[in-house]
Amino acid sequence: MNEHTKLFRQINKKWIQNGRIIRIAFTPTPKDHSGLSVFNGDVFATAQKAFDYFTQTLSLSSEGVVHVTVADCQSVNLPAVEDNDAFQGHALILFNELTRAEIKFKSTRLTQIAESYGWDYKA
Amino acid sequence: MNNSVDSIEVLPIRDVPSRLKEFIYLKKGWLEGYGGPFDAGRIQELGDLFVSHYDSSLPLPYTYPDEGNCIEWEWDVGNHSLSVEVSMDDFKAVAYDICLDDDTADEIEIGDLHELSSWVRLNAFVGENR
Numbered sequence: 001m002n003e004h005t006k007l008f009r010q011i012n013k014k015w016i017q018n019g020r021i022i023r024i025a026f027t028p029t030p031k032d033h034s035g036l037s038v039f040n041g042d043v044f045a046t047a048q049k050a051f052d053y054f055t056q057t058l059s060l061s062s063e064g065v066v067h068v069t070v071a072d073c074q075s076v077n078l079p080a081v082e083d084n085d086a087f088q089g090h091a092l093i094l095f096n097e098l099t100r101a102e103i104k105f106k107s108t109r110l111t112q113i114a115e116s117y118g119w120d121y122k123a
Numbered sequence: 124m125n126n127s128v129d130s131i132e133v134l135p136i137r138d139v140p141s142r143l144k145e146f147i148y149l150k151k152g153w154l155e156g157y158g159g160p161f162d163a164g165r166i167q168e169l170g171d172l173f174v175s176h177y178d179s180s181l182p183l184p185y186t187y188p189d190e191g192n193c194i195e196w197e198w199d200v201g202n203h204s205l206s207v208e209v210s211m212d213d214f215k216a217v218a219y220d221i222c223l224d225d226d227t228a229d230e231i232e233i234g235d236l237h238e239l240s241s242w243v244r245l246n247a248f249v250g251e252n253r
Contacts, residue, residue, distance in 0.1 A: 024189070
């Protein structure tokens, strides 16, 4: 990955209301253990490929895909790293050792950036 | 049979009780295999408390479920992104004020939403940033 690499994030249906994406769409939840799951755009060339893998291979639910770049994460001091343990092309945005308020701030920023790019793929 | 109606009530686009009721139907594992179902009685109770105590002159929030048995309310108010997390275990709420101009983030304890004083704090939290 480099600073231009897109990091695709799957958006659950319940994270959308009246077209607005929830601010915590980019917030790691307890299941994430401080690492937010994303798809490495260097491996998944398009958002649709990431969506298809998520919904068909992993049999999980997604309403669509948005992205930020590695550089966007660096702009809020969040490292993005490859993590191919779950599957080839899995990556993590690391929210380690932050207060809940700091996590809220950084995830809000990332969601805003993703919204500014718009949907990469929508079911 | 007369199918006419005297009036039509248009629900606000962010009608909170109606949105909350959608979450009753979420099944266990609704978020990537995680997240349990919400208790219907508690969802109803939170909706009733909101209708009774939220200041109707304030903007309505967006309402979302959280995998950790929480409900999240969010407002975009000027240059602030406001949110309140409500635990459905004990109805305790915590608010976050993200100021997007100066990149600050504050955490404010709201308290148990069974108590009127907590709603006073919540209304003030939203109202001060309006």
